[in-house]
Amino acid sequence: MASTTTELRVIYGDGTLGLAGEHFQYIFSYERGGLESLKQFGKEWLYRTPKPAFWRATTDNDRGNHFSETSAMWLGADLFSPCRSVAVAVNGQPITLPIAPENNRYSDNETAQTVTVTYTYATATVPATMVTVAYTVDGTGTIAVTTHYTGQPGLPELPAFGLRLIAPTVATEFTYQGLSGETYPDRMAGGRPGTYQVTGLPVTPYMVPQENGMHMATHWVKITRETTLNNADPDRDPFQLTVRQHGDQPFAFSCLPYTAAELENATHIEELPLARRTVLTLFGAVRGVGGIDSWGADVEDAYHVSAETDHDFTVEIAGPTA
């Protein structure tokens, strides 16, 4: 029986791998160490290539127990971890990295069932360890994102481990199925399961800006924007991108107008820059917020994130017609 699966169009470029299909076009860069373009229905979702996230903005309790000081190298890793290698697999089979002259043998009419692009990052820590982010794309444009952190003895505890995607313009709202309110591993019992719509990209107005907006145990999140940076696209109709759990494993996320580093720098909410982008961070591991006291007590043992053990998570970026 002939396969009815939609084929993925593959563009074997000189510095990138392009994948396209109905209503989507993705560009994976070999030089910039990540997914450079994620376009659905002609709308760009990425401002810069997604990178592994290791930092969260210091909470008051983190300050009290000096966690940020002992784990400070993860702030550097969050900002500066380089991509060390890229690998490509087509229909599950690894291929020689299709850069020139290897890609001369392809044509303008190449297709595949699935393509996986795997980026390996070295953490900017001492000692260093490796993180891989593998994107598997199928003909519907669905992207399974599998992230792996390799445990390394001697590294201080992780504030968080995730993948940060930055969209070019600020979202108008997001909707998710998960727990109500702002939740953390050690503060999620009060979260009521349900589907929640959040208007704007609210930053919880803690006196000193800090980690906020986490949503644990999420099944899916759909982000809505109305604007792009494309000078030739005056359209203001809302458009969406959905991230959902892979299999039966929920995920954590935050959707804010700021990166962890931007939050870290502010001592008052008014010091934060004007909101202009959407920072969606998908987390596989999140440190608790603690609360025994704010002048020294650590987060309870169960809510630490060890950097000495492996961490894995997979999420799906839904294709355009999902």
Next chain:
Amino acid sequence: MQAELKWLDDPQTFRVNQLPAHSDHHYYATDADAKSGDNQLEQSLDGTWQFAFAATPQDRPQGFYRPDFDRSGFDTIQVPGHIELAGYGQLHYTNTLYPWEGKQYRRPAYTLGDQTGMPGMFSQGADNTVGAYVRTFTLAPGLRHHTVTVQFDGVEEAMYLWLNGHFVGYAEDSFTRSEFDLTPYLQDGENLIAVEVFKRSTAAFLEDQDFFRFSGIFRSVRLLAQPAIHLADLTVRANVTPDLQTGDLNLRLRLQSLQATTGAQAQVTLADAAGQTILTQTVGAKGDLRLSHLPVPQVHLWAHHTPYLYRLTIRLLDAQGTVVEVVPVAVGFRRVELKDKVMLLNGKRLILNGVNRHEWDARSGRVISLADMQADIAIFKDHHINAVRTCHYPDQDAWYDLCDQNGIYMMAENNLETHGTWQKMGAVEPSDNVPGSLPQWREVVLDRARSNYETFKNHPAILFWSLGNESYAGDNLAAMNQFYKEHDDTRLTHYEGVCRNRVYQDRISDMESMMYDPPMAIRDYLEHDPQKPFINCEYMHDMGNSLGGMNSYTDLLDEFPMYQGGFIWDYIDQALWVTDEVTGKPVLRYGGDFDDRHSDYEFSGDGLLFADRTPKPALQEVSHYYGKYDD
């Protein structure tokens, strides 16, 4: 003849019915016009045109050039201007990787053994946007009853032209003037001129410069009437005897005449800067005239600090003795030599305190004004910049005049860069390089060399012809070099790319030219039996906050006569004024800020000036070091 879309796919079709390139001299009907510059033979077509945009060739309004076509749905657009800055088409900045990277798979026609010519690659390109331009004009009185041509100073990147529904011609080469004879199709009263501009053609492979990728009619358009006797082309050779005392003026006049030339005369006068006549000659005005070895005693030499210009005037008179055409030309006498492997100007070692200069205005992109150019000259003069490389294409005519007048040494570069066909992922990988040695890509690049030469050959400011930028080296680059050698023994040739393919080093470039060579590597070259004088065609990459350690380069000037300076990369940041969507205030945006992918983001910000022409702090350092060698 009918226009064919397949020309977009064929590197062997790049000019159809275009008039041959010729010198950029201005011509006037009378002495009074020549003096005032108010030219009754010229009619500008700049301004508002009707316009329709199409996302692909297949979506374009076919037949829009016909007088009876319904254009009621057309918008308007300003000429000159970029289509993208008028709100049609996405702004896009990319450096080496071609703009279709990750979206279309393309290899240049006839590379990698291709025999098909890749039909449809651009004529059916899903990324090939189209601009349909149309306007009417009625000939001004001074143009009526003459041969009338139309000049397009710059159209990116392929254009078809119609007049009153008749196909006139086709042109590529975005940065070079294209000229067509409209006379056969002109009518009394209103005329309808139509231009169809394609963003991509095979020329795209040759125009892979590190810049925003625009399209449209981005330089001026004008009609020009030719008098009955007309100077079609002029070659001025203002040489100097070896003792530097006497000018040796040689002229070649190619005349075109619609009437019997019996009794017609060409009156040639050379005056000095004070207006004093130095010599005058009158000869019969017909055909191809040569005036050789006219001596100019005690000649004033043209150089950076003394850009002395003589005024040559050519008057064409008909049999009745009536002046029908007046051509004023600025002439500078100077002597460029390569002696003992050192480049000399007027017998003196040449030191290039240079910059690479893209044409840029943060409001209008590569549509720049005379005021922009004058501001640039002022910056040059204030900061001891004595040389400019027209990276990586010919500039507007006025810039060459300004360099003549202000003593700025020019490296006049062809519109050629094929970086993306040979350097991939940081490695030299020329398997699909063009133009290479492919016969199908030879004529198109030779045409670019010819156009550059023929247009600008009379400018004293030009000391060097540059074959192009970062296009590797093969037989076709060697043929370009040979073209210049065959046509011009008063200047030197330059090309850096031969250092990537040393097989051609005896056939390409009079100088050893490198980009971003560290000072130690240059020293190493100079200490090991160098065969050619050394220049940096690009150095001191002034991206963001940069330009440290410049003395390590300038110190070499003191030590090695064969080290002759170079051109800083580069003169001005390329960024665009945009209204910020959050604050409503004007902000400067760069690559990637328009959702354009693949982009090279901030890599376009390498200037000594910010994009709004305010100097960066580093300019005082340039001023200091260039000032040390400004004599």
